[in-house]
Amino acid sequence: MERLKCLDGLRGILAVYVMLGHMAPFAAIPAPLASLLSHGGAAVDVFFILSGLAIARSLESADYRAAPFLVGRIARIFPVYLPMLALAVAVRPLPTGFDRMPWIAPDSPAVAIWSQGWPSGWAIEIAAHLTMTHGLFPNAVLPDIWVAFLGAAWSLSTEWQFYVLALLLGRRGWWVLAAVGAAGALWAATTPEGWHFSRAFLGNKALYFVLGMVSTGGGFRYAAVFVAVSALGWWQAGWGKLAPPLVWAVCLAAETRPWLLSAMLRSRPAQWLGALSYSLYLANEPIQKLLGVALGVWAAGDGRWFAALWVPGAVGLPLLAAMALRRWIEVPALAWARRGGYTRRHENSG
Numbered sequence: 001m002e003r004l005k006c007l008d009g010l011r012g013i014l015a016v017y018v019m020l021g022h023m024a025p026f027a028a029i030p031a032p033l034a035s036l037l038s039h040g041g042a043a044v045d046v047f048f049i050l051s052g053l054a055i056a057r058s059l060e061s062a063d064y065r066a067a068p069f070l071v072g073r074i075a076r077i078f079p080v081y082l083p084m085l086a087l088a089v090a091v092r093p094l095p096t097g098f099d100r101m102p103w104i105a106p107d108s109p110a111v112a113i114w115s116q117g118w119p120s121g122w123a124i125e126i127a128a129h130l131t132m133t134h135g136l137f138p139n140a141v142l143p144d145i146w147v148a149f150l151g152a153a154w155s156l157s158t159e160w161q162f163y164v165l166a167l168l169l170g171r172r173g174w175w176v177l178a179a180v181g182a183a184g185a186l187w188a189a190t191t192p193e194g195w196h197f198s199r200a201f202l203g204n205k206a207l208y209f210v211l212g213m214v215s216t217g218g219g220f221r222y223a224a225v226f227v228a229v230s231a232l233g234w235w236q237a238g239w240g241k242l243a244p245p246l247v248w249a250v251c252l253a254a255e256t257r258p259w260l261l262s263a264m265l266r267s268r269p270a271q272w273l274g275a276l277s278y279s280l281y282l283a284n285e286p287i288q289k290l291l292g293v294a295l296g297v298w299a300a301g302d303g304r305w306f307a308a309l310w311v312p313g314a315v316g317l318p319l320l321a322a323m324a325l326r327r328w329i330e331v332p333a334l335a336w337a338r339r340g341g342y343t344r345r346h347e348n349s350g
Contacts, residue, residue, distance in 0.1 A: 005255075005265070005266045006251060006252075006254045006255040006261075006262055006265040006266060007050055007251065007252075007255065008265075008270075008271055008274035008275075009264070009265030009266060009267065009270030009271055009273070010050065010251045010265055010270075010274075011047070011273075011274045011277040012270050012271070012272070012273025012274035012275070012276065012277045013270060013273065014043045014044075014046055014047055014277070015276070015278075015280045015281045016273055016280070017037070017043045018040045018043050018044070018152070018281060019280060019281075019284040019315065019318055020037050020315070021037045021038060021039070021040035021043070022040070022113055022284055022285055022288055022314075023284075023288060023310070023311065023314040023315065024037040025104070025108050025109040025113065026101070026104065026110050026288075026310060026314070027306070027307040027310050027314075028103045028303045028304075029307070029311075038109065039240065039243065042240065042241065042243045042244050044155050044199075045205070045208050045233075045241075045244035046208075046244045046247050046248055048155070048159075048162075048208035048209050049209070049211050049212040049248045050248075051162065051209060051212060052162075052208065052210060052211060052212020052213040052215070053212035053215050053216065054212070055162065055163060055166055055209075055212075056213045058072065058073075059167065064167065064170055064171070066167060068341060068342045069163075069167055070167070071337065071340070071342045072337050072342035073160075073163055075333045075336060075337035075342060076337070077159075077160075079329045079330060079332075080278060080279050080282055080329055080330050080333075081282060083325075083329070084150060084153075084282040084283055084286065084325075085129055085130075085149060085150050085153065087287075088149045088150035089149050090286075091289050091290055092115055092116070092118065092119075093116070093117065093118050094116065094289065094293050095116060096111075096114045096116045096292075096293065096296075097292075097293050097296035097297065098110075098111065098296075100296045100299070100300065101303070101306065102301055102303070103306075113151065113285070114285075114289050115147065115148065115149065115151065119148055121142060121145075124142070125142070125145050125148045125149065126149070128142075128145060129148070129149055129153060132156055132159075133157065134146050134148065134154070134157050135154060135157030135158050135161065135197075135198060135199075135200025135202070136161070137197075138194070138197050138198075139193070139194055139195070139196060139197075139198070140192075140194035140195050146198040146199070146200040147198075150282065150285065151285050152281055152282055152284070153282065154199060155199075155200065157200045158199070158200050158201070158202055158205050161201075162177075162202055162206070162209050165180070165202065166209075166213075174210050174213045174214055174225075177207075177210050177213070178207060178210050178225065178228070180202060180203050181203065181204075181205075181206035181232070182207075183203055184197070184201065184202070184203025184204045184205075184206060185203075185204075185232055185235075187203065188236070207225065207228060207229045207232060208244065210225050211225050211226060211245060211248065212248075215248075215252055226245055226249065229244075229245045230245050233245070251265065275326060276319070276322040276323060276326050278330065279321070279322035279323075279326050279330055280318055280319065280322035283318050283321040283322050283325060284314075284318035287317050287318050287321055288317075288318065291310070291313050291314060292310065292314070295309055295310055295313070
């Protein structure tokens with residue numbers, strides 16, 4: 001199967017957007033720009049659509065055999081994830097130092113991005129992160145476990161739930177996954193808030209994966225899922241949730257139509273960022289926290305000095321870390337998986 005280069009570029013742009021969204025609340029930047037960078041959740045929803053397409057192709061390549069598919073996924077996900085999780089666990093107890101950052105209001109998104117203190121249920125929370133099950137607990141059981149250590153890793157739990165179910169269901173499993181998405185919406189609408197699941201629960205995101213899975217077929221099936229995803233997003237969160245399916249439709253069209261967006265997504269910078277996207281997605285939050293805590297002490301309440309070093313550092317350091325992770329961990333792990341026949345060079349795997 002031919003690699004989908006436009007979607008590789010899209011992956012890179014999404015990862016950079018998430019990184020910028022984690023950076024923006026800590027800097028005194030203009031409100032319109034901060035608002036523009038505040039839709040990281042929608043960007044991750046597009047990641048899920050991408051994953052739906054990539055995993056459907058990967059399962060076809062593996063002929064729906066469990067061993068090659070799962071080993072390939074493990075080689076893709078865990079080698080970078082484990083050291084970043086270890087770093088996130090190490091920086092979790094660091095005080096955020098918001099008392100030295102008077103420009104950050106108590107209700108700022110920044111307060112929710114950096115976790116602090118040591119959780120009382122740390123053993124089960126780390127175990128859940130290691131087994132990718134941290135998205136399976138409702139708030140009434142383990143509050144906020146989905147972002148307990150490495151915030152960005154919440155989506156990996158959702159991904160693994162999708163991987164396992166898609167493998168078990170086979171080629172026509174998208175019907176069942178669509179039903180899972182409908183059931184998730186019904187659960188959220190009819191149960192007490194304490195028993196709601198987080199965004200990391202597959203039932204809350206299943207339709208995004210389904211949209212990716214049916215994208216290659218086109219026609220009525222794709223149109224029906226597109227309408228369902230758009231309607232459900234609008235019903236649950238308003239007009240802003242129309243962005244993921246619309247962005248997907250535009251970028252999918254760019255794959256086959258030679259226009260400006262296609263050239264941008266196929267450009268060398270976009271492809272380079274696409275190659276770094278997974279490492280960048282996981283590395284930015286803990287590295288930014290380390291930098292921010294240090295700069296908060298140094299700036300001593302001066303937001304201008306803080307921002308002058310924070311903005312370039314919060315972008316440049318995660319990029320450097322992603323380059324190192326890509327070269328020394330991600331590429332060797334994927335090469336090992338290819339040698340064992342678990343992945344293929346031409347596969348557009350997320």
